[in-house]
Amino acid sequence: MHTLDELIVQSPVFDGLDPEQLELVAGCGKNVAVDAGKRLFREGDPADTFFLVRHGLVALETYVPNRGQVTVVTVGPGEICGWSWLVPPHRWRLTARVVEPVRAVEFDGACLRRKCEEDPVLGYDLLSRFAGDLADHLQSAYMQVIDVYGDRTS
């Protein structure tokens, strides 16, 4: 049986935090299990949580007229699902649908924001870590936009 501290430190986003910081972060989290087909959050709703996926697969989707729900990206083990809690207006920009049954640590974003405001050192550290994660996702999105497998003639 792992403690929450032990579980969350396995994520690159939290790896390297000192034990005191880990305890603060873990204090805002809880273990959850979500069945396939369920939603973790819905586009437009208030964003006060985020998830560290431990097992399973989550599709981040948006509705496209005439195409229905379109998956933008999937999130799997070790990855963070949800960043809208971090920045105003704190509303989900995408919908998260569980594709394969998920076990995750669900964090109370409002709780973590409050702790970051009270402890600017922790706040800066966490923000830097999430910024790195967001940069990785931005780079992936660039690659998708470039359409690297597009047509070439020969």
Next chain:
Amino acid sequence: MAIALPERSAVARGAMTPLPYRVVRKRRENHDNWTLELEPVAEAIEPIGPGQFTMLYSFGVGEVPISTSGDLERGGTLVHTIRAVGAVTKALCATKAGDVVGVRGPFGNTWPIAAAEGRDLLLVGGGVGLPPLRPVVYHALAHREDFRRIAVLYGGRTPDDLLFRRELDRWRGRLDVDVTVDAAGAGWTGKVGVVTKLIPPAAFDPADAVAFVVGPEIMMRFTARALLERGVPAERIWISMERTMRCGVGLCGHCQLGPTLICRDGPVYRWDELAPLLEVPEL
């Protein structure tokens, strides 16, 4: 007075003369990719190695370089998987069993499979980059005990663009196989995202792994970056380059990349040796 002419040999024939090969089997892989199995009409080219390519000639249309995608352990026919995207490749993909095409080669170097023996082997393919890796997969399956963990990471544009889907399912029993697509509709239940996203969660020891990477150049750059970030040493990352190739033997210069000619010195290169050249836009 009669002059005795030497017998026609591969050497006398030269590397620029295509040999006639007959299409014996053709299989549709997806909406725009076909696999052709070819047999020599008479004289055969030298045995082809994993990573090498031939120049396939659609008579009257033109030639294109195509990597072998077959099971070289089994031998027999010459196997190429071709994407119908230009005039020549469309003509090749339009051939039927019994038709004859021209073959020159084999050209280029091979994947350094021996360097991966005793280590974890990571094969990363993007788009039509999977066919050049397939001979390595066949080799690894036939000599499974020579390697530790083996992972095949494959990224495609959409689910409809993926190649060898049934084979990927079969390989899953003996190798780690992970697949993602850049974009998908409602029917796809797999991963969505770029192929580099498959690298962080893949099960391998970066300090003792060898990676072979094939795909569009930009995909290989991002993949190499992700492998380096994971801790794979640059000298154990190998990529297969594609540039416009015409002669196949280092004469015409079409495939020149700075000081190297890809048809002659490549197409397989060590990442630390080639990366500086890829950073020069003028090349």
